[in-house]
Amino acid sequence: MTEEEQFAAEFEAQRAYLHAIAFRVLGSHADADDAVQEAWLRLARAGGGIDDLRGWLTTVTGRICLDLLRRRKVRGEQPLELDVGLAGEGDPEQDVLLADSVGLALYVVMDALTPAERVAFVLHDVFEVPFDGIAAILGRSTPAAKMLASRARGRLRLGPPAADAHAAARDVIDAFLTAVGEGDVGRLLAVLAPDVELRGQGPQGTVLVHGAQKVAAQAASFSTPGAQAHPALLDGVPGVLITVNGRPVTVLAFTVVDGAVTAIRGLTDPARLARIVPSWVA
Structure with a gap:
């Protein structure tokens, strides 16, 4: 040499x-x-x-x-x-971009x-x-x-300063997360709009769920021991980064209208999130 x-x-x-x-x-x-x-x-x-x-x-x-x-x-x-794109499968007109950028509150x-x-x-x-x-x-x-x-x-x-523009939505999101943590379908239904849509993109592909009952049942299964929610802004839309034992596993964006969640967009790809989320976030 x-x-x-x-x-x-x-x-x-x-x-x-x-x-x-x-x-x-x-x-x-x-x-x-x-x-x-x-x-x-x-x-x-x-x-x-x-x-x-x-x-x-x-x-x-x-x-x-x-x-x-x-x-x-x-x-x-x-x-x-953070650049986190989420595109649905099928008709391009139905594809949803989760965010052009994800700015974690931290x-x-x-x-x-x-x-x-x-x-x-x-x-x-x-x-x-x-x-x-x-x-x-x-x-x-x-x-x-x-x-x-x-x-x-x-x-x-x-911690991050409160964002007045999203304060009301944050209250609804907090209620949603609390209900998820407790597996309380009834409380989930209370914060979900009847025609709410959940679209998630993960390693296995796209999951699309319509209607409050189905979304509540799906969301109630999200609870994971050791999970922690970090407030996030996703292309200006309030959301959360979920970490488990300090490891990023899911990012969710919420659309809240008149005190109810009308849409949830999610990216569940631990390997991808681990590459783009700095370790000090958790």
């Missing part, structure tokens, strides 16, 4: 780790790929002679992510979105953090990078880095 090949192999051994850092900071696989590629270019320019390659690459990747976040703020982008909180808070929180709380290393990335003192992570942690504990 040539010296150049050895150099590239050492970087490749760190690629998954660097991508994990960038993904959790940036919330996008595409942006994470760009950040890792930039880290490789900087490493190539630096040449050899780096004693702690993993530490050096962590610092460089952290700084690249910090710069990307700062540019996002300047451009006013809303980068923290994403809203993360996006409200300053770039420095976000980098400090992810590197320390997720990857256990020491605060002196984080301070070097941020160009701050170690106590300042600790304060940034603490402030971010506090904001995340508070």
